[in-house]
Amino acid sequence: MHAQAHEADAADPSVADLIAARPHLTMHPMDGLVLEDVPLNAIADALGTPVWVYGAGTMRARLAELQHAVADLPVHIHYAVKANDHLAVLKIFAHGGAGADVVSEGEFLRARKAGIAAENIVFSGVGKTVGELRLAIGEGVGQINVESAAELAMISTVATALGKTAPVALRINPDVDAGTHAKITTGRADNKFGIPYSDAAALYAHAATLPGVAPVGIALHIGSQILSLGPYRAAYARAAEMVRALRAAGQTVSRVDCGGGLGIGYRDEPGASPTAFAGALRAAFGGLDVQLMIEPGRWLVGPAGMLLSSVVLTKADERFAVIDAAMNDLVRPAMYDAWHAIVPLAAGNAVGAVRPVDVVGPVCESGDTFARARALPSLAAGDRVALLDAGAYGAVMSSTYNARPNAPIALVDGARWATIRARQTHADLWAAESVPTFLDGRIG
Ligand code: LLP
Numbered sequence: 001m002h003a004q005a006h007e008a009d010a011a012d013p014s015v016a017d018l019i020a021a022r023p024h025l026t027m028h029p030m031d032g033l034v035l036e037d038v039p040l041n042a043i044a045d046a047l048g049t050p051v052w053v054y055g056a057g058t059m060r061a062r063l064a065e066l067q068h069a070v071a072d073l074p075v076h077i078h079y080a081v082k083a084n085d086h087l088a089v090l091k092i093f094a095h096g097g098a099g100a101d102v103v104s105e106g107e108f109l110r111a112r113k114a115g116i117a118a119e120n121i122v123f124s125g126v127g128k129t130v131g132e133l134r135l136a137i138g139e140g141v142g143q144i145n146v147e148s149a150a151e152l153a154m155i156s157t158v159a160t161a162l163g164k165t166a167p168v169a170l171r172i173n174p175d176v177d178a179g180t181h182a183k184i185t186t187g188r189a190d191n192k193f194g195i196p197y198s199d200a201a202a203l204y205a206h207a208a209t210l211p212g213v214a215p216v217g218i219a220l221h222i223g224s225q226i227l228s229l230g231p232y233r234a235a236y237a238r239a240a241e242m243v244r245a246l247r248a249a250g251q252t253v254s255r256v257d258c259g260g261g262l263g264i265g266y267r268d269e270p271g272a273s274p275t276a277f278a279g280a281l282r283a284a285f286g287g288l289d290v291q292l293m294i295e296p297g298r299w300l301v302g303p304a305g306m307l308l309s310s311v312v313l314t315k316a317d318e319r320f321a322v323i324d325a326a327m328n329d330l331v332r333p334a335m336y337d338a339w340h341a342i343v344p345l346a347a348g349n350a351v352g353a354v355r356p357v358d359v360v361g362p363v364c365e366s367g368d369t370f371a372r373a374r375a376l377p378s379l380a381a382g383d384r385v386a387l388l389d390a391g392a393y394g395a396v397m398s399s400t401y402n403a404r405p406n407a408p409i410a411l412v413d414g415a416r417w418a419t420i421r422a423r424q425t426h427a428d429l430w431a432a433e434s435v436p437t438f439l440d441g442r443i444g
Helices: 015-020 040-047 056-069 087-095 105-113 130-139 149-162 197-209 229-248 274-285 298-304 332-336
Strands: 025-028 032-035 051-055 075-080 099-102 121-123 143-146 166-173 213-219 255-257 291-294 305-315 320-323 342-344 354-360 369-377 384-387 409-413 416-421
Touching (some): 015 025, 015 342, 032 040, 040 305, 040 384, 040 409, 040 416, 051 298, 051 416, 056 075, 056 087, 056 274, 056 298, 056 409, 087 105, 099 105, 105 121, 105 130, 130 149, 143 213, 143 255, 149 166, 149 197, 149 213, 166 197, 166 229, 166 255, 213 229, 229 255, 229 274, 274 291, 332 369, 342 369
Parallel strands (some): 051 409, 075 291, 099 121, 121 143, 143 166, 166 213, 213 255, 255 291, 320 354
Antiparallel strands (some): 025 032, 305 384, 354 369, 409 416
16 A cells, blocks of 8 residues: 655645735744744743743734724724633723623623723623623623523513613524534524524514613624625625614614624635725615624734744654644644644744645644644754744633643733743642542552
């Protein structure tokens, strides 16, 4: 039997192209890869690898670009905390004027701790508990996006007991396929999310009669990493149609929460364009006299973060490069077959002939693979690489599988940088564990 050919994908962009497409990155001949004005090697020298690095200036610039694109529309941006929930990141967006979209008590508390007022928080999610509702309503949350009749009843009970009125939006399921990965599409009728389109009008009318709830509008979110406007246009047209129908039935509808989902360019595909997206909002809702909200996560933070790692060794004639980051750190490649750019930190490593390399982590699963047959310049033990565009759904999805402590996080801001999360210690890993005394003295 012949060994299977291991050929590099000719379509892989070169290291130079990858860097050229990302304005926050430069390759300096001496310092190597630089984020904003900080050489990434300085951070890896100080904190070791693996280490996450976020660019504060990059996040601010992206928020400003999105705000500029929607400036003529009545849009409020609620950053989707799930994409990257670090307090420093939340602070950056809070300072930039964004509110937050949260899906759990933990995210709500993080947003509050970062200084985001409760009235600027939208609480989404398909299974909010009574405890979560009590907290959010008690603090005066800006809006709860309701996903079912059962949840509406829970909100009414909790709010009434607290003597409050909770502003709610009904999350409708527009039954639109966002054309994205099956695990992150949410707007189809067979997904668990939202209220079926055909049930929404009756539930809205019911909400208007319930004590403790004030229906203020509708919400929708069709999926994530969306790169074409078609699904947005289709979903927003249905949302606008719903607003008209509800108003025709005598309901008050003052808000439409248009969700998140704007995609970024991971490989060489262009990311979603904020101006084109704003055009879709304008087309659907321009004449409707509604307050709009959007909940972007990935688009704001994805390109601004990266995971630095060192090559532990190469094997099988350099076919495999085993690096010290793994699927427990960045799970997206293992979970969604996601493509993340891998760029050497040293300028000298970024040029020269490329060869097909499987970049893998040390975890004992074949799925612990960051790239297969990636066209990369030759890498040797000790060389460092950056896995790019890992600012969204990166550190937040980490685990400690294989008893691997969470990696530290550094924040760059122009020429400055600081550690914003220390490396977890091994003792931290078992700090909350105990071994009951009845296990003592047992043999076998
Ligand atoms: N709003 C709602 C109701 C959501 O469910 C989500 C994401 C967002 C906003 C933000 O979506 P974004 O703008 O970031 O696309 N872990 C996956 C992505 C899961 C997205 C879940 N919901 C990944 O790594 O690709």
